[in-house]
Structure formats: C-alpha cells, structure tokens
Amino acid sequence: MKLVIAEKPSVAQSIAKVIGATERQDGYLEGNGYIVSWCVGHLVELAEPEYYDEKYSKWRYEDLPILPEQWEYQVSESTKKQFKVLKDLMKRSDVTSLVEATDAGREGELIFRLVYHQAGCNRPFERLWISSMEDKAIEEGFANLKSGSEYDALYEAAVCRERADWMVGMNATRLFSTLYGQTLNVGRVMTPTLAMLVTREAEISGFKSEPFYTIAITVGGVKAISERYSIKSEAEDVLRKVRDAGNTVIRKNRTTEKQEKAPQLYDLTNLQRDANKMLGFTAQQTLDYAQSLYEKKLITYPRTDSRFLAEDMAVNLPKLSNSVAEKYGYTKRFEPNYKQIINNKKVSDHHAIIPTINIVDVNYGELPSGEQKVLSLISCRFLVGMAEPCVVNETELEFEAAGVVFKAKAKQVAKKGWRDIQEWFFVAKKEDTADSDEGRILDNLNFFEEGKILPVRETEIKEGKTSPKKHFTEDTLLSAMEHASADEMPDDAEHKGIGTPATRAGTIEKLVRIGFVERRGDKKTKYLIPTHKGTALITVMPEEIQSASMTADWEEKLIDIERKKYSADEFIREIGAMITELVQTYKVIEDAEVLMHPVNEPLGPCPCCGKNVVEKSKGFFCEGGDFALWKNNRFFNSLSKKLTKQVAEKLLKDGKAKLKGCRSVKTGKTYDCVVRMTVDEMKRPQFGLEFEKRKSYER
Incomplete structure (x- = not known):
C-alpha cells in the first residue's frame, strides 16, 4: 500500500477519487492499493520556550535571548487525533512507501516533513507536485512522482523561515513587552509592514498643504493651462501680460500613437490588489475565495508569484481560451496570442493563476458571490493577457501668449484591443466627451494649425493646494510590501520585497487582529490606519527590526537556501547573533510611559x-x-x-x-x-x- 498525505481533507478527497481510494475510514480513505489521509494545517509546531525550561513560563528580561541549541517540536493540542491517525498509518505493516501530496510550495513541504519526522517514520516517500486539482493534472502528477529528496533544500528553507520567525518573534516580543510593561507583539514580516503604515501616516499628518496657482486661457473653445506658480502675485503679473497681448500662437499640434500592452496574468498579489481595488475584498478574503476555487478544481494553484505559463501548457490553451470566452458569452472575433503569456524563465514553482477547463460545467448560481467575482477576475485576465494591445492616440496642443506656454491634451482610443474584453466582463463607465475640451480638440484638430494666431477669449487664475500622499489601502500596501527595498536587490532576483504572496494577507490580518491597525472608510475603499499602540511600538522599535531592507534580504537568502547557494546553518547563526546583539544593546526610550499609555478619548x-x-x-x-x-x-x-x-x-x-x-x-x-x-x-x-x-x- 502507498500512503498519500494531503494538506486538507477536501484535497485528499479529490485525490482519492482520482486514484480509486473510495472506501471511507476514520481519518482516511482506502482502496486500489492506496491509503489517502490528510493534515489539518500545521499538525506539528515548534515547542514553546517553557518546553525547554520551566523558567521561561514567566517573561523576564534576564532570561533573554532564548536560542535553542536543539529545536523541539510539539503536536498541536487541537490536532492530536489526526496526528495519531497519520502516525498509525505510517507504521502499518502493509504501508511500503508514502506520497507527499501537501501543497506544492515551501509551507506544504514543511507541514509534511514535520509530521513525517515527529512520527518517527523512515519509509521512502515521493513528491506529488501539481498546480491544478483537475483530475487530469492529478493523474499526470501520479504518473510523474519525484523522489522526496529532490525537495530537501526546499524543506531546509522552510525550516529556516519557521525558526527565524520564532527567534525574532519570541525574543523581540518578550524583550519589548518586559521593558515597556505591556504586550507588544513583534514579527519578522509584521513589524516592517507596520512600520510602512506608521511612516505613511507620519508623512500625512506632518504634511503642510501649500497653495499654487495656474492660469487658464480659452482658445478656439479649448481651455489650456499654464505651469504652476507658487506666488500669487507672479501669476497675476503673467495674467496681465496675457490679457494685454490678446492673441496666442499655436506652437504644437502633435498626435502620438501609443500602444498599451495587455496586462500580464495574475499572480496572487496582483489578484489580491485588483480584488481590493475593484471589489473591496481584503487580501485574506481573496485568498480564501481563490483557495476554495482551487479545491473545487476551477482555477490553478493560487499561492504563486509567477505571471506567466510554461511552454508545455501551450497545447491546451486554444481549447481553454475558447471555452472561457464561450462561458462568459464573449462572441466577438478574438485571435489569442499565446506567446504573450508563455515564458519558461519567469515560471518558478508554479505558473500564473488561470481558470481550468472545468469552468465549462460550473453552475455559477451554486458558487458564493465572492467566489463568482474572483473567478470572473481570473477568467477575464486570462483572455485579456492574450489579446491585442489597446491603441490610443494622444494629442497635445501648445499655445504661447506673452512668452508663456499653455497646454491642452486629449486622448482617443483608436483600437480597444484587450480593453474590449475587460469591458465585456466589467462594464466601463462611459465618458461623454462631446461637450468637453477633449471632444472639442478631437473634433477640430485641423483648426489648430501650428503657427496660427488666435485670439484669447477668456483668462482666469485657478488656485489649488498641494496634497499629501494617500492612506494605504490593501491594494497599495500589498504593492509596497511586494516592492519594498527592491532597489537594493539584484536585478535578476526573483523574490523581492517582504513576505511572500502566500503570507502577506495573513500579516495584514494579524496586524488588525492584535490591535496595531484599523480598517477605516466606507463602501469599497477601506484604509489601513495604524492605531496609537501600533505607532508607539514602531516609535520604540530599533531600525534592524522594522527595516524592510533587512527582511527582504532574509527572503532572498531563503531562496538561495532553496537553490543550495547558501547555508541554512549560517542563516540561523546570523539571526541568533542579531537577536543577541539586540537584547544586549537596546536602551529603553525616555518618556515611553506617556507614549505607551495615552489618555483615552x-x-x-x-x-x-x-x-x-x-x-x-x-x-x-x-x-x-x-x-x-x-x-x-x-x-x-x-x-x-x-x-x-x-x-x-x-x-x-x-x-x-x-x-x-x-x-x-x-x-x-x-x-x-x-x-x-x-x-x-x-x-x-x-x-x-x-x-x-x-x-x-x-x-
């Protein structure tokens, strides 16, 4: 018998159906030479500090840092029953080998290996590595199982991530909590993310709006605008000169054709960003909807950082693209350019998120509303990614009066290309340009002949004010996390920023849950605002803990461990040395008592x-x-x-x-x-x- 271990019960059931293990037992399925069971998230976790020494049950500064020489693990209290099921199955006399069928990524690798080691299993195992839960993908995956040893480096990287998080979180949380007299949670990714939010709010609150002035003139029915002036009297002087001149010369009438390339397919982060911007979903909601769609075999693996497909997928794209277009009723002539979405060099562990052929048979009415909308986003982007560019003609007019240049611009879509498909899925707001400046420019291009002198009909000074940066939304925060310290990374680095596509949503949710961040706003637009507690934490936090640069550097080293380019032991030593130095050198910020305990409004x-x-x-x-x-x-x-x-x-x-x-x-x-x-x-x-x-x- 082969024992197949999946990550979740729903995934195990899908696999069992394909390979013929249909007989239900307590905690597993059996049949056709297979036993299929499952984990329930992280069955095995790193032990708490008090497991190493009872003295750690109390938080004391003098006991820090806590850096285990031999790492210990414990079975989660809530999952002991399922762990026993797996352990007993691993020891069954008729089980000769295992198939690791947890999610194909760093965390899935960690979940399986920890259970395997904690159960004391030494039987050989193979790795199922798939990006889709379709029956065909599962069949092909079992026909091409790989040796488990091929993923040893991936496991090492996962262990390093887990232990680094433990060392930073456990020690830094206890350090700052004992020094400041209240629980202050610190995390390797969470704290730099919070620092981004606090820094943005400081920039907004410290921003001083300043007035600026522009001069508007009307020529030939079109309004043109000057550059900005910071002093009103300067603008008034220019206005007088323009009025005295009375006429203006057309210096430029230029139309430029620009092509807007079709956007790339979705990785998880960009799917979460669009779902937040267009639908108001949080990053966690989007991930939950996508995971459910994946388990229902309607989309491919969602926790991916790639936006392209592999070359061997090209053969199935014509049928899939036709099926998706037909499913959504898009009947216009459409000639997909498959080459646009295929790039082997930019596919890492998993390819981009796309719908599966099972979309043909799905009854939309049976899907929850959130899943319907996320599936529509993914299906739309799949078709859009293969479509022609959108061609836009941009016209720029320049007028000169009294030595001052005034500009007017207009855009006209010459060929919708990929935007036509996007508008089919998500109806675009129609803009009436008939009576607008843009409309008048486009209708009278020949009238604005270069060198022509025209009278200035109207003149006025417009006053504006400079604006601060906007509060972070989940869309913009995800982008900031993805690109944090990217300028300090090598150009060829595949993973930049802080966190991973799979963990960023959880980081945001934890910040909200523990009271460091609040969601504010209405309707679709929710802003992420740090609370007083969150701001206070960052105020007392040293640079090395809140630095996005350092955290991004760690992520890059984890990738190097996966590639066998960097030592896992060296990585752990680095983290331990940094924590030791932090404990030994950190000084309490003066007057922090007032900072930490504000008067409640x-x-x-x-x-x-x-x-x-x-x-x-x-x-x-x-x-x-x-x-x-x-x-x-x-x-x-x-x-x-x-x-x-x-x-x-x-x-x-x-x-x-x-x-x-x-x-x-x-x-x-x-x-x-x-x-x-x-x-x-x-x-x-x-x-x-x-x-x-x-x-x-x-x-």
Whole structure:
C-alpha cells in the first residue's frame, strides 16, 4: 500500500477519487492499493520556550535571548487525533512507501516533513507536485512522482523561515513587552509592514498643504493651462501680460500613437490588489475565495508569484481560451496570442493563476458571490493577457501668449484591443466627451494649425493646494510590501520585497487582529490606519527590526537556501547573533510611559450612567464600570463582522448602526442590515437586526 498525505481533507478527497481510494475510514480513505489521509494545517509546531525550561513560563528580561541549541517540536493540542491517525498509518505493516501530496510550495513541504519526522517514520516517500486539482493534472502528477529528496533544500528553507520567525518573534516580543510593561507583539514580516503604515501616516499628518496657482486661457473653445506658480502675485503679473497681448500662437499640434500592452496574468498579489481595488475584498478574503476555487478544481494553484505559463501548457490553451470566452458569452472575433503569456524563465514553482477547463460545467448560481467575482477576475485576465494591445492616440496642443506656454491634451482610443474584453466582463463607465475640451480638440484638430494666431477669449487664475500622499489601502500596501527595498536587490532576483504572496494577507490580518491597525472608510475603499499602540511600538522599535531592507534580504537568502547557494546553518547563526546583539544593546526610550499609555478619548456616553465610554485593547468600556462592548463579540462574529470603533460610536450615539456586506456563517450569503442596541436590566447590551422589510429578531 502507498500512503498519500494531503494538506486538507477536501484535497485528499479529490485525490482519492482520482486514484480509486473510495472506501471511507476514520481519518482516511482506502482502496486500489492506496491509503489517502490528510493534515489539518500545521499538525506539528515548534515547542514553546517553557518546553525547554520551566523558567521561561514567566517573561523576564534576564532570561533573554532564548536560542535553542536543539529545536523541539510539539503536536498541536487541537490536532492530536489526526496526528495519531497519520502516525498509525505510517507504521502499518502493509504501508511500503508514502506520497507527499501537501501543497506544492515551501509551507506544504514543511507541514509534511514535520509530521513525517515527529512520527518517527523512515519509509521512502515521493513528491506529488501539481498546480491544478483537475483530475487530469492529478493523474499526470501520479504518473510523474519525484523522489522526496529532490525537495530537501526546499524543506531546509522552510525550516529556516519557521525558526527565524520564532527567534525574532519570541525574543523581540518578550524583550519589548518586559521593558515597556505591556504586550507588544513583534514579527519578522509584521513589524516592517507596520512600520510602512506608521511612516505613511507620519508623512500625512506632518504634511503642510501649500497653495499654487495656474492660469487658464480659452482658445478656439479649448481651455489650456499654464505651469504652476507658487506666488500669487507672479501669476497675476503673467495674467496681465496675457490679457494685454490678446492673441496666442499655436506652437504644437502633435498626435502620438501609443500602444498599451495587455496586462500580464495574475499572480496572487496582483489578484489580491485588483480584488481590493475593484471589489473591496481584503487580501485574506481573496485568498480564501481563490483557495476554495482551487479545491473545487476551477482555477490553478493560487499561492504563486509567477505571471506567466510554461511552454508545455501551450497545447491546451486554444481549447481553454475558447471555452472561457464561450462561458462568459464573449462572441466577438478574438485571435489569442499565446506567446504573450508563455515564458519558461519567469515560471518558478508554479505558473500564473488561470481558470481550468472545468469552468465549462460550473453552475455559477451554486458558487458564493465572492467566489463568482474572483473567478470572473481570473477568467477575464486570462483572455485579456492574450489579446491585442489597446491603441490610443494622444494629442497635445501648445499655445504661447506673452512668452508663456499653455497646454491642452486629449486622448482617443483608436483600437480597444484587450480593453474590449475587460469591458465585456466589467462594464466601463462611459465618458461623454462631446461637450468637453477633449471632444472639442478631437473634433477640430485641423483648426489648430501650428503657427496660427488666435485670439484669447477668456483668462482666469485657478488656485489649488498641494496634497499629501494617500492612506494605504490593501491594494497599495500589498504593492509596497511586494516592492519594498527592491532597489537594493539584484536585478535578476526573483523574490523581492517582504513576505511572500502566500503570507502577506495573513500579516495584514494579524496586524488588525492584535490591535496595531484599523480598517477605516466606507463602501469599497477601506484604509489601513495604524492605531496609537501600533505607532508607539514602531516609535520604540530599533531600525534592524522594522527595516524592510533587512527582511527582504532574509527572503532572498531563503531562496538561495532553496537553490543550495547558501547555508541554512549560517542563516540561523546570523539571526541568533542579531537577536543577541539586540537584547544586549537596546536602551529603553525616555518618556515611553506617556507614549505607551495615552489618555483615552471618549467615544460617547454610557447608556446606563452617562459617563464616558472609552476604547481599550479588548473593547469599549464605561469609565464608571457599568457597561462594556467587547470587541470579540459573538453577535458580530455571527455576521462575519468586527465591532469596530466606528460602529461602537454609532451605537452609543444613535442606538443603531448600518452594516454592509454581512455574511451568514451558515449559508455563506451576504446582506446589508441595521444593528440596533438596547440595554437589559443587568446593564448588558442586547442586539437585534433590521432589514429593508423592517423584519427584526433578537439574538
């Protein structure tokens, strides 16, 4: 018998169906010479510090740094039953070998190997490496199993990542928490990401808006604008000269044809960015939807950093592209250029995310709304990536009056190309240019002949103000994480930035969950704003911990370990030396007590006694102790929503708050509603829902 170990039960069931292991047992499936079982996430984890020495159960500065000489592992309490199932299967007398079928990547490798070693297994194993859960892909994968030893370096890199995270997180968290008297979570990727957010907010709050002035003239029905002037009197002087001149000369009338190449296929980060920008999804939501689509065999492996396909996939592209176009009803003539999306040199462990041929048979109505939208994004980008360029004619007019140059511009799409497909999937907002400056330029190009003198009809000074950078959204933060310190990396480096496509979403979610970052905004646009606690942490954090440059350097070294170009032992020694130096040399920031414990601003009056309700780490509490709104709230959890500061303020002020995009835990359906809050005789908040038809119920 061959024992096949997958990462999740759903994946195990798909594999078992293909290879004929259809007989259900407790924790596994069996048949046709195979046993198929599964992990449940990380069954085996690094041991806590107190496992090495009981003294570490208390956090003390004098016990730092904690750097194990021999690393120990423990089975998670919640997964002991499934671990026992796997261990017993590995020791079964009829099991001669194993197939590692966890996700084909660094973390999947780690999950399997830790279980394999913790169970004391020494039987040979082979590696299943696939990028799709389609039946055909699974069949081909089993026909081409590789020796497990080929992935030893990948496992070493995964172990280094895990242990580096443990050393930095465990030691730095205890160091700063003991020095500043409160829990301050630190992470190898999390802290530099938080530093980005804090730095951006500091730039915004410190920005001083300054006025600037431009002069607008109207010539031939077209408005043209001058350069900016920082002093109003200068602009007024120019305005007088232009009025005195009365006429203007056309210095330039030039139209340039520009081609906008079709965007590349999606990797995970770019899929998450577009889903956030276009649909308002968080990075984690997008990853969850994509993972579910993958397990339903509708898309290829989502945790990829590649935006191209491998050459051996070309043979299947005509049928797939025709099927996707037909599925979405795109019937216009379309001649895909497959070469645009194929590049072996830019495919790493996995190729770009594309739909599978199974999309033909899917019933969209049976998919949750979020999955429908993510599948549409992926399908659209697949077709768009093979389409012709969009051709745009850009016209630039330049007028000169009294020695001052005024400019006007217009754009006209000559050939939609790939944009036609994108508009089919996501209807573009039509812009009426008939009565606009652009429309007048395009309709009268011959009128604006170079060298021609025309009268200036209207003149005015326009005042504007300089603007600060925008707050980070998940779209722009993901981009910043992806490109952090990219200018310090070699040009040929495949992995740049901090984190990986698979971990960036989890990093953002953790920052929100532990209270370092809040989501603010409405509708689709949510901004990520650091809290006072998050800002305070970065303020006292030394450069080497919050540096994106250092973290990006670590990611590059992990890749080098995978390629056998760098020593895993040397990497761990480097991290240990850095942590030791940090513990020994860090000095507490003066006046940090004030920084760490700010005066809480009142959110509103307590509905019981009228005293102020203030925000604390775990909720919103009356200063008189009569009333509490807990952040970890069962009612809001049942709606798949968080009890945020903004919602708490509305409940205290109005007794109700609107919630959009609530999601039923049972059905997965989304809806909008109004939450009403009352207080019972025990001074406890009670919540109810109202819908458009005014139906309500209590929970």
